[in-house]
Amino acid sequence: MSIKQMKSELLKELDKADESTIKSMYDVFKMVSQQKGSPSWVDLSAEQKKKIDLGIKQLKEGKGISAKKVTASLAKKYGIKA
Numbered sequence: 900m901s902i903k904q905m906k907s908e909l910l911k912e913l914d915k916a917d918e919s920t921i922k923s924m925y926d927v928f929k930m931v932s933q934q935k936g937s938p939s940w941v942d943l944s945a946e947q948k949k950k951i952d953l954g955i956k957q958l959k960e961g962k963g964i965s966a967k968k969v970t971a972s973l974a975k976k977y978g979i980k981a
Contacts, residue, residue: 930942930947
């Protein structure tokens with residue numbers, strides 16, 4: 900996929916996204932754009948660390964969803980091939 904195609908896809912997804920999704924995408928964009936190398940634990944905000952810790956706790960409690968199910972759900976929601 901060319902850069903032009905990638906840009907077009909990103910803009911399409913932004914146009915369809917709700918406010919909450921846009922805010923989350925922006926947070927990720929800001930975090931990635933500020934990194935000189937790969938992000939590490941110390942670079943994450945307290946809220947990001949808290950959410951990661953919660954996710955790990957939920958996985959240990961058996962509350963996780965398999966990657967296969969998540970991929971299928973996202974493919975259905977966004978109309979992409981998994």
